[in-house]
Amino acid sequence: MTTIRKVAPVALAAALALGVTSCAESDRSDEGGGSGDGGTFTFGAAGAPEMFDPFYATDGETFRVTRQMFQGLLGIKPGTATVQPELATEWSADEAGTTWTFQLRDDVTFHDGEPFNADAVCYNFDRMFDQNEAGQVAGEYWGYVMGSFSNDPEGSLYKSCEATGEFEATIEITRATSGFPTMLTLDSLSMQSPKALEEGDANGIAAEGEGFSFPDYAFAPVGTGAFKFGEYDEANGTITLERNDDYWGDPAKTSELVFRVIPDESTRRQELEAGSINGYDLPNPADWSGLEDDGNEVVIRDPFNIFYVGLTPENNPALKDLKVRQALYHAIDREQLVQSQLPEGAAVATQFMPEAVKGWNADLAAYDYNPDEAKQLLADAGQEDLTIDFAYPTEVSRPYMPDPQALYEAIRANLEDVGVTVNVKTASWNGGYLDNVTAGKYDAYLLGWTGDYDSADNFIGTFFGNLNSNDFGTKAYPWGAQLSQDLKDADAIVDEDERAARYEELNQQIMEDYLPGLAISHSPPALVVGPGVSGLTQSPLTAEQFDTVEVGGE
Structure with a gap:
């Protein structure tokens, strides 16, 4: 077969x-015995x-x-x-x-x-x-x-x-x-x-x-x-x-x-209500209260993820300009996004890893929502008429992205408010979207990451340490090779505290000097x-x- x-x-x-x-x-052997x-x-x-x-x-x-x-x-x-x-x-x-x-x-x-x-x-x-x-x-x-x-x-x-x-x-x-x-x-x-x-x-x-x-x-x-x-x-x-x-x-x-x-989330809920299944993953946050009222248990995980807008500068040279990337970031009302689109406990991201990971930089402040600043930065970059091919996935719900289309529409509206023309692109998650991201076919796209374990390298090393990956297009930037090497050097530091301090420095560089992508939020999936x-x-x-x-x- x-x-x-x-x-x-x-x-x-x-x-x-x-x-x-x-x-x-x-x-394992200390949590009770018997086969029920x-x-x-x-x-x-x-x-x-x-x-x-x-x-x-x-x-x-x-x-x-x-x-x-x-x-x-x-x-x-x-x-x-x-x-x-x-x-x-x-x-x-x-x-x-x-x-x-x-x-x-x-x-x-x-x-x-x-x-x-x-x-x-x-x-x-x-x-x-x-x-x-x-x-x-x-x-x-x-x-x-x-x-x-x-x-x-x-x-x-x-x-x-x-x-x-x-x-x-x-x-x-x-x-x-x-x-x-x-x-x-x-x-x-x-x-x-x-x-x-x-x-x-x-x-x-x-x-x-x-x-x-x-x-x-x-x-x-x-x-x-x-x-x-x-x-x-x-x-x-x-x-x-x-x-x-x-x-x-x-x-x-x-x-x-x-x-x-059962690919459809609403169908999974119906099957749970009918008693034909005993559980499912990633219920829509809007349904949590109703599910509990019906006698179910909604188990909320601790947030250990990052939702982001990835960028492909090789596809759109305008994105190579730091001012353009900063403009896009200032254009997105992330606080409103978290409050309206994500479950209780979600938070605006200040960097590309959650707070629980050692190496997270507590001194980094979130980019503020500032449409006027976004427009000025686009003007300074000569990109008042910027156009981007911006994509989101269908037929999927992810821990960091419970409703991709709703999140996309909110971000799209923010970008259009500052004069960016958005060409809407979409494909099903396993029916072309992920392949297209890998192939660098979108200027910008929605994606995210749930950590495999408590590790700074599992987040920013994964994202920015591999020059052969199209994700974030790090290779396209003059600082890409240096960042990749810096991440490898940080990973090789044996002393845990020294390594964490180095990752804090790198997080600051990534967010303030490089900004290869736009970190949006952390979300507690259920x-x-x-x-x-x-x-x-x-x-x-x-x-x-x-x-x-x-x-x-x-």
Whole structure:
């Protein structure tokens, strides 16, 4: 069985403090026991997964499913963005920060009964590193965090993995970085059964048309998680996962986990009201109160995202002028946007990362809404008649962008008020919009980012550190290469406080001297569960685990 997917843009970098040693026990085994009374938890998904091999996945709807089946060496503590042990119980680094030793759990088996051990860890890393040409394009997360694959070892962060004991794996990287080992929490770097990978020809991916054809393994995945793959009924848009009764931690509270693909948000609400699903993600903020009045629980996540207007100066040379970019920023009434279009708890952004991330600069003030200043700046730049192709996505709701069209229309009206001519461009999220952003086809566009974990580099390093990305067009500016290098240098600072101070300086430079894009807001996204559902812990990373969820009576 094969399927095709189009290439979607993913910009991933990684970071957190480079600790010399980290050791703790997972919280999983301390949160109660027992498998509950079984039953089924049915979740309304906004989109269909591309396939089920997390290494090639790039979108949230795929990861929502795969993270229930797979685990990494490191995990994220539920309800936080904090790293905790998962399949590794402790880890340590040498003084150079390039040789990392992981002590592994000795009580884990894959869903196919194969043992999890150091040999399995190294098989996985070597498998991810050794990709064919199509796999190197599809395995975007590895490319962003590791730099390159086995055909370019000099450009790679990953060097080698050795089983230095049955339950001890030693991983060598080529340089110190704040991103390692935190990047091992990424769903794409999850551990998979070597036997199943080999038998399913997991690396047999091929380019086909504008996308890829995937091997059989991508539709029969084998991990170590609390749920295992059951069935994908593509025609009816349902994915069924079954409880893993041999799970090393507390068994899942339900015997079955079902995802029903329901693209329209209002239809998801109707299905919840009818009782045919037990929950869904990203309810419209205008519906929160009504949902709660009907006996549902609206679970509000902490804001850990950024909504922005991206700019492509290669497409429109006028955007290369800082005065023009400043004019666009002053033209947008962001305070009114937050109050009228976003849920309670949303805030105007002063920089391209949320306040919770270390390196956030508390001294930066928000650009004020000043139409007169915007008009003057356009005049000073000789751009009183500026025209831009400005795009927004359809058929999507994102944590930072609950209603793309409504947000777009508000920003468009602001820009037209200062004399900017806006050519409206639009496409469906997975039907061309993301591809067009990657290809640099829009002068300006709406997009955003939810952090993968607590890391300045995961935000501004992702946005402005990659000169090969069309996002923000950093390469088009004379300072682009210097900013990219400055971000790389900041990432390599070992001392956490020193690194945070450097990121604060860079945030100030980005907002005051460079302004590659327009940071708009941070928003607290929600999900909703129906009556009788308990045990769901929100994730600021929108990376909820469903093994603790129980479904009972009202």
